[in-house]
Amino acid sequence: MKTDAFALRHIGPRENDLEQMFKTIGVESFDQLIYETVPDNIRLKKDLDLDAPMTEYEYLTHIQELGNKNKVFKSYIGLGYHPAIVPAVIQRNIFENPGWYTAYTPYQAEIAQGRLEAILNYQTTVIELSGMEIANASLLDEGTAAAEAMALLFDVRTRDQKKNNVNKFFVSEEILPQTLSVLQTRSTPIGVELVVGNHESFDFSADFFGAILQYPGKYGQVHDYAGFIAKAKAAEIKVAVAADILSLVKLTPPGEMGADVVVGTSQRFGIPMGYGGPHAAFFATKEEYKRSMPGRIIGVTIDTNGNRALRMALQTREQHIKREKATSNICTAQVLLAVMAGMYAVYHGPKGLKYIANKVHASAVTLADALNKLGVYNVNTAFFDTISVKAYAANVKNIAEKNGVNFFYPDAETISISLNETTSLTDLNQIIAIFAEATGKESFQVTELSSTNNIPTSLERTSSFLTHEVFNNHHSESQLMRYIKKLERKDLSLNHSMISLGSCTMKLNAAAEMLPLSMANWNSIHPFAPIDQAEGYQIMLKKLEHQLNVVTGFAGTTLQPNSGAQGEYAGLMAIRAYHLSRGDNHRNVCLIPASAHGTNPASAAMAGMEIIVTKTMENGNIDVEDLRAKAIEHSANLSALMVTYPSTHGVFESAICEITQIIHDNGGLVYMDGANMNAQVGLTNPATIGADVCHLNLHKTFAIPHGGGGPGVGPICVNEKLVPFLPTNPIIPTGGEQAITAISAAPYGSALVCLISYGYITMLGAEGLKSATQHAILNANYMKVRLEEHYPILYSGEMGRAAHEMILDCRAFEDNGIKVTDIAKRLMDYGFHAPTVSFPVAGTLMIEPTESEDLAELDRFCDAMIAIRKEIAESTKDDVNNILKNAPHTLAMITADEWVYPYSREKAAFALDYIAENKFWPTVRRVDEAYGDRNLVCSCAPIEAYM
Template structure:
């Protein structure tokens, strides 16, 4: 009986594993049979070099059921104390409209989509991002906006980089930051400047003109709440041929004159308070706008309006679509992940409330600040400033008593400066809250009536915003911001956009290197729990005990999985993890008196973010050749390591290789670098082929970033959020990022931050925590093994029809394969782009196209896809091969075939004219399985060249909608 019970419990424990892993045991057996192996282990033995296979299993524990996991995590979350937050400093409580919470944040149709590199099947989120850009342009008063950056502080660092690129003060090497900019922003910008070799000057805003600078950064309103007319400051900076950057509060811009109207060259900030929870620091979308003259230097992604093949308006990513891969070390930035999901939430918030609704929210916030200020001044309380939008800074000789009373009532103030504390009111503040604030500050029995003070403020008017800074122009006039204010209309608008996008809830997204795997519902549930969603990142640590428990457990598991000694969870994208890892290497060398070590070796096959990140760390890049099999050319590596030996800092290498194989020489590569005094940075993009089978630390590397939005199941969100923590060996641990507001244990005091919040995008860490918990040691290894099984089965079947470019030992691949379309292209004229677009007619997102080799498709099925879905993809590829052969045979001409006209929309297929060499029905339903669940692209092939030559990056004019 006990044995039966134990077996039943074991089956329950493993229930999540079998649900995460797509193929059933019978399907696994069929795939192994096709591969002519008797077991999964035999395939692993044939594929992964024995020298790097782990000798001991992982020790993250046994898998837990979904119920057990969520129950335990809820008990951990309950240890967080969700106080009322008036801390401000760039983070504010907000009311997430429930129609957005349920239908966007909690909807896999929005959170499982990939970056819109295939725009024909991404028109929904592209429209939403265009709304975000339009909102940014209207509120900032500038010409050109991006589709979001990682957070406000990193956006400020990007602004500094832009300023250096475009400033005409070419001899200047200093960047000025006003001392009333948010502390975390000064921290992140200073870290970036140190890597670039720039001087940072922090001082009174008015002193900016007294220095030889290439740019300056001001906060509007200031971190302590003052609303200052910075027109003259901006003009003064510009008189020195420097670039004036302004970090602005997005809600205040409903009432304050746009910084662009004050003359600013760059305006940036966080969109968090537009309906995105604080989440202990993120993820949050940053907005960024600049002048049209600087468009070629703008970091990040821009959504532009173009035309499709039929002349219809169509949206696409403009200019910087894959900038890192194209320009590499010449890229403007290493940014590869935006914050699309969060930018979409902010944009929908603006759409739902509309200009008048947003203005009402902003006016209410400001009125409560006025009421609070009026009452305090009536009682003799001294305020630091006479102007404000939402934040009051109080000069106090009993600060400790007041803040102690606040804590006792479950309230947090900002207490950064001696003898001062600040209170930032928000959208969630009520009249009862104002009464409570009076009680805390003045003591009970103060006799103040909120209603009476409100009436007095209303009668006498407010002068807390200077008359010269009151906004007098209309914003958000486009119909998208004035049409969807009922929940019914809003729900249908969100659904209409969602229906235009292909996401993981529709079909396999087989992008090589991007690991589009299951993001299980149980993993997603905790991110909206109030205990995780509603904490301010700078709240006292004893209020975040639950977060600390969860973070520490995740840290320890990632240490075990990676074979490293310590992990920093601060970087909030993979590229930012690369940057943080390279900083750790630089600081390590400097600590040993080897500051001259600045050469980074990078194989020619590397991800484009590698050279871009190395450039951001001011390293000199030396490219190492690859051989005809895609492996690192060992002779070239040895020669170049020898040549730069005295100055060698590190190598950046991806494992398994970017070509999808386990290179046999990886340990030798590590040894060569170490022999010459360098460090090994192993790109974690392909960790899905390592977990439980090998590890970067065991192989011999010193530092890696991990894409939690790939291997560890945080969804891609349509192009972000991401999390890119770094794991390091013990000698690099002291040099990981710290934070100027909240100290991060285990790293040197004084180490700069790379993200605005101490734990980066903390709110989505429960996703990876839950994945590891529910998979356990056994399940994590099985996931890796099944990724290898699926990839090799796919490779085996496709190889019957297409050449496979690279293979490793025993003719096997790792977790992805590269299909070479160049021979077919040479015979037919059909390009890899044509194949990618035709796959959309079959209901699939294209694999990674022309990377790492032009003219190829890189395909990664992941462990979450069943054999049935993989077979459906194979069927599509084989059918497309047949179509290409008809072009080769002359049955179809190169100008008239379904591939060059792909994708086909409903309007295209049902149009009056059809002068094609193929049937309408075949255009839309090329194989029977497509008819069962047809996904219709909403636009035909988009003209990229037209879009770049006619750059339009805001919502089209009203006339377009009338047409």
């Protein structure tokens, strides 16, 4: 046994388990199993051409040496990214804690109450600082949040007959450059015309439906937008404001000025820059727009006993469930980062945040006064943290970089300097010395911060914020540590038991992959730092791109999309650009199978495509003849096919090459959704099946943790014809020769967490990656055989095998009065998170065990499902007081003096022997979804205030 082999630690089943598993399945070997699962005509003929795998020790040494190639300068670049202090108590207890980073999206609210409360704290912080009525549970970054604001205002304009056909959207020239680029990408396909200009000279004509402003402006100027917003309202133009969250501690909130939407990033609330991400963007608006709002909202409701409970509000109305009628394809959030930012607000409270904001502002005032004495004048008449000074930029840049300092240089005579919570008097004196040398004047030192306020009285915040007790009771480390632990105990994560979610691939997030994220030489780099200061990042990112090219068989990769849905959109936009480059402007039809995930049609709609749905046959496969007929019918305008492989039903369809050839023969390109890539790696690949582009979910197949609902990363890999169209960035150029504008705000998206996937691939190597895929297929088929005696399995491959996941059909149990939701809730009593519920078929459970679960854990889950099947058999349609309907059973129920149920307490809580060893207690009874939708509350206000 090679104890230093990473594959030994990542892959669950032991060598001596394989004989039993093969026997149960009815195969002799992996070769036979894979032959019966993956069509032979798409199998790779040779192993992946990757470097030999490193051990964990070798990798950690390698990544430290690589990190040392990054130069950690003092960063005053700003533009939405700032050095931030990550409180150690939050870093250790959340950021580095698998109890927080391995959890899944809180669809099963009863076992996610801790995470839900933490996100509710975040929403409350956003609502109260922005002055708005409702906020979501975070978006991907400020640029995409601004684009979502534009899309929301474009959507709601139709409520106003006068604006129904208006398509112009004003963008202030003060907007961050990367935000403008994302707006340009998102506006064109949906028919929005951007008009960039000076907000002070805007004419408020009837041609506009909306506008977006930056607060403070990109180089620090603080504008009073109240007059602009009032005129816009008079002209029935709705206004979004992109705001700096820390500045809102001191500045009048946009909501109090009358803004309709407020967006921004919460990065500077204790999140490392990480060369661009991940960071939680915020999105707040008016309650009247909640049905058009992108993303998720955490809401307050009650449970069966009428006790306060939290859940994902309106979750059946998430944008992507609207399919082609969606105005957003957002399917995830940045939950882990939102939790951290919310905890930052809890830890500091309103007084602490005021202290930090005042110190940052005082530092900026002090520096402006000092530079003024050197004859270097600040052109900002009002500012929060950023001054914009006039000097010979090239000279300053040369001296600054020699001293390990980065400013931003908008032009040859302007330097923008953004200060932050890490800035000290020593730092200020270093900056003064740099400018003294640049101007040939004698330097001097400041010894204290100025008490002068450079914010106009009319813009000073007067309203209170964060008055709820949660923000005022946890200011010592002991208090916060215990609060975090209290919430953690309410959540079921991978550190407790298997999470067998189909299509979500909840695999091991190995500690060796995660450790580098805490290293300062990786997490302290600004995304717009000069490339030569990020040599370690450049090497790592290029190597990861190469690894993903090898895995997919493609020629090029962009890591910019920071979610799977963003990857879908990026892939379709690359296809769109390809057709436009050939003069095929009319090619806009996208074929999508009926079984596709809802993000597929949502992404296609956002890319401006006309969606044609193709039929699915009874066996779950694509109806090839229907697809052929529709491809031929629309051949003149065919743009693309979106296909998931293996299929959403967990089957390797043998006709896939015929399907992709039909599309190519009719002038279209093939986009492959990589959600199920964990069944392909090392065995086949998207290039081999005939795809032109695919996205990969690095948070699924390539081991980035789900983080309670995010971060995600969704790079796209493309063939040679699409390489020229990979996206760029306006400050750090990326992408191809004919690059589309930005998909995300940062040049390389969520670059910091790309280290995880780089580590995963580097430590597994070609043989390990292939073995992981084989074991994922083995585990799925082992469970399939164990469960199919008790539950109908909806779809299988041509030789009776599942790919890496399978669908259990639970619809017949309704004859016993049991719905699939009852099974999901009862699984909590057995210590398990439910598999994917009612997707892709209503009334079913989709199970994916992944390769990192061992045989004992697979058996525990199967035993639980079999025990539940017996409980279903004991139920009757008229019996509403049965063990499944009452699930989950809380500790309070089990220990209550009164027991009114026709089964024992032991059966309710300890139905199988293994449970007692490691019992997980749901903290609330079944939540009332309907009550929560009727009484939507998404902040920390006590529920009594709304009843």
